[in-house]
Amino acid sequence: MDSAGSPQRPSPAVGRGSRMRAAVLAATVEELAAVGYTALTVERVAQRAGVHKTTIYRNWQHHDRLVAEALAGHFADDVPVPDTGSVEGDLRELARSLVATLTSPVGRALLATVLSDAARVPELAEIKKAFFEDRFRRAVPVVTRAVERGELPVDTDPVELLRTLAAPVHFRLAFTGEPVDEATADRSVRVTLAAARxxxxxxxD
Structure with a gap:
């Protein structure tokens, strides 16, 4: 991107099929991170990807679908479930990973998108749902192992545990605008463990 904030010159023609789709989706993520959902346009994405805007309209019909697919693909990569040998270590890795994800340029774009009017768009609402369901799913083996080691009560609910873990991070990012860092994550771990125990x-309940 140049100093004026406009997209870089389009790359050479990317052709059709999977290569074209990958280029467009990557450009969409970059554009989201650069200008946000409300300022994103198909024209800018096309320029960044090196394709004609009619190619995008032909394949995605509407920019909401384009954004939904781009975000889904970006966050679909699996992050290994932590297994540090202790529940405190595992939760610390989960919380720090969440902080790193949501404070990245793309993570902030995701948060801004799902908190805006775009949340009313079914495709984008599904992205939000899938994002959090994935994080909840990751808590299950962490909690199961902790219960087996005697570190947590046997009736601990994995989903409630992760909600408690994530709540301070989301509250700061979405409402108060306070700084969010690893210290925030570590404090959340201590609160969550105290509540679970x-x-x-x-x-x-």
Missing amino acids: AHALSST
Whole structure:
């Protein structure tokens, strides 16, 4: 991107099929990170990807679908479930990973997108749902191992645990605008463990 904030010159023609789709989706993610959802245009994405805008309209019909597919692909890469040997270490890795994801340029674009009017778009609402369901799924083996090691009560609800872990991060990013860093993640781990060990995150509540 140049100093004026406009996209870089388009790359050479990317052809058709999977190569074209990959270029367009990558350009969409870059454009989201650069200008945000509300300022994103098909024209700018096309220029960044090195394709004609009619190619994008022919394949995605509307920019909401384009954004949805681009975000889904970006966050679909699996992050290994932590296995540090302790529940505190595992939760710290999960919380720090969440902080790193949501404070990255693309993560901030995701958060801004799902908190805006775009959240009313079904495709984008599904991205938000899938993003959080994936994070909840990752908590299950972490909690299961912790229960087996005697580090957590047997009735600990994995989903409630992760909601408690993630809540301070999302609250700061979405509402107060306070800084979010590894210290935020580590503090959230301590609060979550205290709540779980006090049976406040029980699946029977």
